[in-house]
Amino acid sequence: MERILLALTKLFSKTPNFILHYKRQVLAVLLAISAFLFYGIFSLTVFDMSSDSFLEDENPAQIALDEFRRQFGGDDSVFIIYAARDGDVFSRESLTAIQNLTQDLVYWENLDRSNYGDVPWDELSHIRRVQSLGNIRVQESVGDTLRSDRLIPRQLPETESELQALKRNALGQKDFVGAFYSPDGLYGAILVQTDYGTIPVEGYESAVDVDGIELDDGFASFDLSFDETAEVQEVEFQDTDQLAYFDFDTALTEVYENYESQFDFYPVGTPSMMGQMQGVLDQMAILGTLMVLIFSLLLWILFRSGSALVWPMVTIALSVAWCWGITVWLGVTISTMIALTVLLIFAVGIADCVHVMSAYFTFRRDGIDHYEALSRAYEKVSLAILLTTMTTAAGVSVLATSSLEPIKVFAIMSAMGVVLAFLFTIFLLPILLDLWHPSSIDNKEKSSLADRLGFRWHSLENRTQLLIAAVVAVIVFLSLGFLVGAFINFVIGLTYWIVNYQRVILAKVPAIVESSPRLIILIFGVGFAICAYGATKILIDTNIAEMFRSDHPLTIAVEVVDENMSGAQNMEIMIDTKKTDGMLNVRLLSAVDQLQSRIEERYPEIIGRTNSLANIVKDTNQAMNGDDPAFYRIPESDQAISQLLFMFNSANPDDRRNIVSDDYSRSHISVTARNMGSYEYKALFEEIASDVDDTFKDVEPEFPGLDVNLTGSMATLMVMADEVANSQFNSFALALLIVSLIMMISLGSIKGGAMGMVPNAIPAFLAFGLMGLFGIPLDTDTLLIAPIILGIAVDDTIHFMTHYRIELSKTGSIGMALDSAIKEVGQAVMFTTMVIGLGFAVLSFSDYLGMAKVGFFGSMAIFVALLCDLFLIPAMIIIFKPKFGVKNVDTQTNFHEATT
Amino acid sequence: MIIKQGLTYLTALFLGTGSLYSDAQEISGLEIMQLVEDAQRRTNDSSFNRMQLSSCKFGVTDGRITCAERPRVKSLESVSKNYGVELKDTKSVTITLEPAAERGIGMLSYAYDEAGRDNETWLYLSTLGRVKRIAAGDTDEETEPASLFGSEFTTEDTDTGKLEEYSFNILEETTTSGREVWKLEMIPNEERARKTRYSRQVHYVDKERLVTLRSEMYDRYDKEIKRLMASRVELVNDVWMSRSLTMMNLVTNRLSNMAFVEIYTDLSIDDEFLTQRTLTDAAYRETELEGLRAQLNQ
8 A cells, every 4th residue: 555655646746747748738638628518518408407306207206296296287386475554454455456466467468568577477377276365266055056256256345344244254264264364364365376397398299189180980989988008198297497486486576566565475385485596596696706706816815826816716617617518418417406516626626726736836935946846746745635536526426325316416426526626636737837827936026916915015014004904894894794794804804814824823733732632632522522412413304494594585474374374385195096986985085084184183283274075075065055054064975975076066177176086086185284394294294194094994995905195296395305314414424434444545544544534523513513502404405515524624634644644654753744744734724724614604695594504514614624634633643643554653742842 | 958059069060051151252250150050059949868978088099089998978868948039048957867876966057148148057966955056156257167067068168159259260271081171260259258268269160061070179378278079970850960079178188978879859848847846856857758758759
């Protein structure tokens, strides 16, 4: 192993100058390949942004959902809650407004578009049905007539007392309270059902549209034969693109916002939520730009060279482009998770480049010429870069075992991106540095702009410096607001401190560590123990209401719905009796009825209301019997059920079809629930499943194939969230193990490898631990930071340990090796931490908490990793004195004397 | 009778040869449909039919549309008679014979030609022994058309008259199933549009026999949602009619076939028979039907 590593180090030292020899050829080849890949990116990229795309088509949850949609139509709807500004949704003004708004939504084609903004109107054709106080109907028996009148007549009554009577009647309709208005009449709701999820895939042609197709002869002979082998066209549905939701939401909002003078609106539901994501994406674009700006500015200031800013960005951009290009040329569909891949490539790529450049610039400042400096820099850091690449790639590859397609793609793309960043650092960066590098670092006359600015700054008086600093700080606060302003000022201050005092700081570190290594280990140990305890408390949970900050419109809307209405989350219990007319069976339908009462009683806090064929039968039974409430029950015979439904079907065929299949073999119970996290939902699903088993066990003998399943977009989403979370959590442990193994092998020491594991694990545990302690749930987005944190923490540790080991074998002295590692690697590690940590921290300002948590905990972990590398590792080395197989090591250290 | 009305412009009966109208240029879409209805009314009066209403999921075998599962079959008997000015209103009664669970379910319906006067329907549920008039309440808009005996046919498909509520365009003259046809577009006016599911319908009317061979129904997004196919076009009492109508629901891939197994016209029918009494009074109903059956055998 030792020999292999030495040989590799030697090879790496020769690489830069060898590459430079063929730089034209290398550049030409890279350019050609890049052009080819860029072409692919722009012409072949297929973005799948649907949540459906997360589940493989064969996943049982997805199959159940598709089956449901084929039978009963799309279940994606927007639930627009409104609060009347006059405090009563039953006031004349409110009723008139809701009637008009409902009309506008139903007949949106007739709206005068010149009164509205320029929005994608055609998206509104996805509206399947609109229901509100403005058009809902009640079935009632008046004399010999079964009427289905509007609850609120189109022509409102003249007098106030008649209006009050309408209100009283409405508040007595138990099926509508909580669904279309709150019990206190303060809030109302518009349910807009869409056909998303049931749009046939593109190119779908109905089999009966084919030329020359005719009816079978049996139709003419009054003897209708049937052929069970006939090909029934099963429509395949498009996965719904989130972009379509954005457009739909934009157009929908434009229509209802016209009524803002009467109502305050609180929309919830998938299309609306995805619409909100548009704002998040816009904000992400700004934050992303800010992040790259911070990356660039810090690189420029820390290295005081334009080339140190431009070349890492070029290297990283090419890594991202190649990674993306290769993926699309392989015909793989890309998901939104590419954003995380880019983030990871940025982090790793910057670390790679910073280590090379830090070494190169140090050698140049020491007066070594360009070619020699290149050679020595690569000799010094390449092996460590290779190892970090291997560990990070291995860490993210573990996620490829996930059963969720986009996570697999994310894992493979990220691993590939990390490897590409390494290859570009080794093969392209030398050429780039050769094309443009600070010609003479110590030459003041030709010094870089950053150097000159720095020089000029230092020549100012202290008072002037303070004044300028104060002015800058005030300008930053005024232009960016308090929070972001404080953050940017902190960045400026920290950068100033590091740039000016890095050497002083690094010089003091060894002495501090030596004076109290046990105290340091104790501090880290206690911190680790607290975090490990916190990590056991962590809840893996994805909750829509907690995806955004508490003052975000979506969070407020979810709260309003849950507090005033019976919830907006919809799930479906699908019932397949596998028997024609099975749903007309008294015992089966009674079981359905019992199941509904049972779950409504057992989970009153969660379940708002349920609706099924049983409700229709009971309702029709009552209507047919003079509206006598005593008849609000399932009748005694199958025949009576059949006839009641005959009645209902004659009057409302579409409603009937929405709730039971044409052969009455399949039906569903719609359940409205209040918002919860995936963790609670999962528990609820399991409990409901056992309720289902209990309730239906008596009818099982009669319906041997009976299949009762929980489904619906929300259930599918929660299954997905849960799978993501669990696959992530498990693979994180595996990744940690693989990384440790690689470290043990490459360091040639089990003790050293195990020692390296601690500073690797601490930053990740810190993030999880703090979240556990503060009750912040770990959701699907937050979980994805784990491999990124691990990757970055490992990077620094490996650089530190590798350098230490090389120095140890060179000098044979732990003291000297440690001092060299802290001073030389310390600087590069400090720089990468600054750049990546501060860059990530920008993301904390996102309204979207998924991203904000990645930013906040990511950057914090990175800074903690720096502390681990500077203090914990040296402390451990001083105490445990690992020799990495080097013989005759002088284990004495004496930094105090060295510094004093 | 609702189902019999279905014959009106869907089946497009027409008396005699079509030679009078072979010169297509001179006839408008509205005139074609008016002739169809006039002829229909003549044959619709005082009739007794036995029908089969079969519904199934459909599929395709060797380029032929066929049931992909055992169809659910309902046997019905219906009686109808015309009333009013120029006998343009129709009253009818339809009784279910099979399946057993629905035996005795009856539907009484009064259809009025006059625009703006809504048709009336009563349903009788034999198990509960109750009659209910189905009314959509304030009939202004968005009322769901009622399904006929749970089939893909709705009252909307079989409503008659009120032709002035539509505008017509002859799209082209072409051939379908080897017959020369007018391809005719029927678009509801604003008032009608609020009551219908269809933004337009396209009919293929046999030029010679004046039978609609095919109809396509489009929703408000101009997507074809239903399609009617006529087969077994025969001369019944000197009138061409389709005795087998198949309505395909293109959204759900289900079809319903309405087969006129037996057709008798020009019978003597008691006015009392076309009232609610027939629905509720089984003895009366059976006696009257016996009388009708006796007439058939004459």
